[in-house]
Amino acid sequence: MRFAALSALWLAATAWAAVERSDDGNVRSIQLRTHTLKQPYLDSDMASRWYDFGGDTIVRTDSYIRLASERPSQNGWLFSRVPLTATNWEIEVEFKISGKNSLFGDGFAMWLTKDRGEAGPVFGHKNNFEGLGIFVDTYKNNRPGTVFPYVMAMVGDGKTTYNKDNDGKDQELAGCSARGLRNSKTPTKLRLTYFQDKSLKLELMYKTEDEWQLCFETNEPPTIPSVTYLGFSSETGELSDNHDIISIEAKNLYTTGGSSSKQPTTSGRGNSFKPAQGQSGGSWTWFIFKVILFFLVIGGGYVGYTAYRTNQKRTHRF
Known part of the structure; x- marks a missing residue:
């Protein structure tokens, strides 16, 4: 579970970094x-x-x-x-x-x-x-x-x-x-x-x-x-x-x-x-990226939870 969850978070962070610029918060x-x-x-x-x-x-x-x-x-x-x-x-x-x-x-x-x-x-x-x-x-x-x-x-x-x-x-x-x-x-x-x-x-x-x-x-x-x-x-x-x-x-x-x-x-x-x-106003592009990242994290958590449940079943079986 821990490995899968970390993998999901890493993937999300990588996608986030592709669009983020740190020297100006906006x-x-x-x-x-x-x-x-x-x-x-x-x-x-x-x-x-x-x-x-x-x-x-x-x-x-x-x-x-x-x-x-x-x-x-x-x-x-x-x-x-x-x-x-x-x-x-x-x-x-x-x-x-x-x-x-x-x-x-x-x-x-x-x-x-x-x-x-x-x-x-x-x-x-x-x-x-x-x-x-x-x-x-x-x-x-x-x-x-x-x-x-x-x-x-x-x-x-x-x-x-x-x-x-x-x-x-x-x-x-x-x-x-x-x-x-x-x-x-x-x-x-x-x-x-x-x-x-x-x-x-x-x-x-x-x-x-x-x-x-x-x-x-x-x-x-x-x-x-x-x-x-x-x-x-x-x-x-x-x-x-x-x-x-x-x-x-x-x-x-x-x-x-x-x-x-x-x-x-x-x-x-x-x-x-x-x-x-600086310019003002929101960005549809940034909104779409955040939505994608949200589902990546949710998907990663689900994969991690599934792996954890499968592992638990195997453990109890033996």
């Missing part, structure tokens, strides 16, 4: 398998079910997806096959920028855009894009007073051109310096969290494992196109580095009622942002 998450990518990356047909890649991208199924290698004039990309349609989401990416050269460049970009897999001059992707770009820039062109590597967000309207000459300073939404990100001895990650009309937050991990640094947060997030593709790209010029994607974990976020409050934060540019407010 926020739950469900993994988006269509936009999650982990080793070995490829299936038996040597292709990814949910992602396409092209250009100079190299896939090592036991290690990484290398968008650009430590060689001049490299250009590679990785893009989801289906659009990201979730209203609120969180995307966590483990990546690695490394190399042996004392002079290096240029960096890589994360994209949430209407266009996918189109090579170009903006970290390996097309210019005049429509959507959101997160740039991890390792080479300083002309931006006095800024420490590199520099991580910034840019919102594209399909007409605005990214100015590489000044590292996108005029097109920047928000950003921060990240000294020590390249060749870090600890895992390097970024986590982008978006609540429609509520907040956009970017966190980085590169100093200490499991310790996140706030890059920026704003309660006036950009409007992201309703149909966008998640992608990554990188390029090298005369200077080069290895730019690797290790894993991608995407989640659909939703709230279960109440509100959250956070202290005002400051971006890497010195701009102050107001705290993001």
Whole structure:
């Protein structure tokens, strides 16, 4: 009985953990398998079910997806096959920028855009894009007073051109310096969290494992196109580095009622942002999950009780 009951409780807890997010009591998450990518990356047909890649991208199924290698004039990309349609989401990416050269460049970009897999001059992707770009820039062109590597967000309207000459300073939404990100001895990650009309937050991990640094947060997030593709790209010029994607974990976020409050934060540019407010309202999805979990526990108890009664009968028989 004890074993069966514990098994039922473990199953319920596992199902619960699949949708729970602990850092905010009102926020739950469900993994988006269509936009999650982990080793070995490829299936038996040597292709990814949910992602396409092209250009100079190299896939090592036991290690990484290398968008650009430590060689001049490299250009590679990785893009989801289906659009990201979730209203609120969180995307966590483990990546690695490394190399042996004392002079290096240029960096890589994360994209949430209407266009996918189109090579170009903006970290390996097309210019005049429509959507959101997160740039991890390792080479300083002309931006006095800024420490590199520099991580910034840019919102594209399909007409605005990214100015590489000044590292996108005029097109920047928000950003921060990240000294020590390249060749870090600890895992390097970024986590982008978006609540429609509520907040956009970017966190980085590169100093200490499991310790996140706030890059920026704003309660006036950009409007992201309703149909966008998640992608990554990188390029090298005369200077080069290895730019690797290790894993991608995407989640659909939703709230279960109440509100959250956070202290005002400051971006890497010195701009102050107001705290993001949590959403309110129930969730039918969460209600359905709780009902399923309830019946799992009841079913487990019944199985345990049946096993116990059977065991008792056998014991008395002898």
